Amino acid sequence: MKILFVVPNFDSYVMAPPLGVLYLSAYAKKYANAEVKIVDALRDNLNTKQITEIAKQYNPDIVGIHCLTAFYKQTVEISRSLKQAGFKVHIGGVHPTFMPYTTLKDSGADFVVCGEGEIPLLKLCQNNFNHKNIQGVYDLESLKDDDTQIDGTPVLKAETVMDLDTIPFPDWEQLPPASYPHSPHAVIARGNPIGIIMTSRGCPSRCTFCSSNNFYKGIRQRSVANVIEEVKYQIKYLGIRELQFTDDNLTLKRDYIIELCNSLLENNIKIDWSTPNGVRADKVDKEVLALMKKSGCYLIDFGIESANNTILKNIRKGETIEQIDKAINLAHEAGMITQGNFIFGLPGETKETIKETIDYAVNSKLDRAGFFALRLLPGSDLSKKMKEKYQLDYDNSFISKPDWLPENLTEDDILRTIQKVYWKFYFRPKRLWNLLNDIPVSQTKYIIKCMMNYHLFKLW
Secondary structure, rough: OOOEEEEEEOOOOOOOOOOHHHHHHHHHHHHHHEEEEEEHHHHOOOOHHHHHHHHHHHOOEEEEEEEOHHHHHHHHHHHHHHOOOOEEEEEHOOOOOOOHHHHHHHHHOOEEEEEOHHHHHHHHHHOOOOOOOOOOEEEEEEEEOOOOOOOOOOOEEEEEEEOOHHHOOOOOOOOOOHHOOOOOOOOOOOOOOEEEEEEEOOOOOOOOOOHHHHHHHEEOOOOOOHHHHHHHHHHHHHHEEEEEEEEOOOOOOOOHHHHHHHHHHOOOOOOEEEEEEEEOHHHHHHHHHHHHHHHHEEEEEEEEEOOHHHHHHHOOOOOOOOHHHHHHHHHHHOEEEEEEEEEEEOOOOOOOOHHHHHHHHHOOOOOOEEEEOOOOOOHHHHHHHHHOOOOOOOOOOOOOOOOOOOOOOOOOHHHHHHHHHHHHHOOOOOHHHHHHHHHHHHHHHHHHHHHHHHOOOOOO
16 A cells, blocks of 8 residues: 655744654555655745646555644645546644544645544554544544534544554654755754654643644653653654754753653763744743753743733743743753743733833843744634634734734734834844854745744835
8 A cells, every 4th residue: 555645835944854754654664565755845845736746656545734724725725636637635733633523624635634644554554444434534424523522422432542653753764854945843953953752742831822732632641761762763864963852842841851861861862952833931940941952952931921910821821921031041041042932912911011011031041042923823822712702814924914813902912013023033142143153054045934924024
């Protein structure tokens, strides 16, 4: 049996291997003895016609398209082209998990996979790609337009692999890190090629703007021994020079991060690593940060969102700005580069809270920061709450305009704020000097594209 996985091409300044698809490929090869090909159209800058031609040449039994909201339009276009060419198509990922009916209706795909894909993929292979009666797999005839099943029961997500150690390492032979340009998840990175790795799936936090808690089933972690084995593999066989842990929260369990750091040291693994997806400020302390630094962590990212405690409470962040500020200062003292991410336009936002957040960010010990307009992503509790008050704009760049606006704020207020705060934050002599010294020449192209996407050269 032959499977073709497709990652759509879309407007992005970040270009990294699609870890989820690489896991699916490795799983299908090991447990179903399938022949798998992956097409990363973003990396290879392929259009829909070129993807369809590749499919015709490869002639798979089924094509699976990876779909996030950021490239939903491209997913629909590719699916319709492949269906017209006579292929069986399924779509998986976060977007179809929470919007299965509209995804099927728009794309014409045969079915969608809701939730994690390993177990349903294996069952599909075992059933000769007959998708009936597989948990988490739905076709259009089985769903109502409110994303429930025809009999009114809620849509169930797929079964999940509880022991993550049983999932083989990602299929790096198909998409090795060295085949990607130096355009990493964290925008700026030291080493190239960059290895990416996840030690866990799931997040216990209930932040209203995030869908992670609703997508994954519980919190599952790989054994530290399994993680260390993959780190060694990536260094030896993939030649990586930097490692990025892309967990939702690498430091969630104190004992785990301590064991991981100690294991890196005990195995004499000397490599720069970072946490570009962010960690919770209340899940680090002086001892943990010192050990992370000693084991190679040079950059730590914090999800801050806002400097206003009322807004943090509104979004169920479960942290205060005082806790966040303490963690940033401790990381700074430990000798790490500190990065923070902020969101403007959250519930309760006003011009006064915007100023409060700008003042905090500019005067903090943060070395780097990202500033975003609120996007109401499918699967987040906030998108459910605001369902009647907004409509997803698939023409909107993922980082450009807000989907929803608090009372008394305009879109122009948010966009001007983002432009203003970037200039104020980075154009401080010491911060700017350190940043310029950290940017490799190979990343200049993507830095400029990032600045353009954030309207940093646009005058209103």
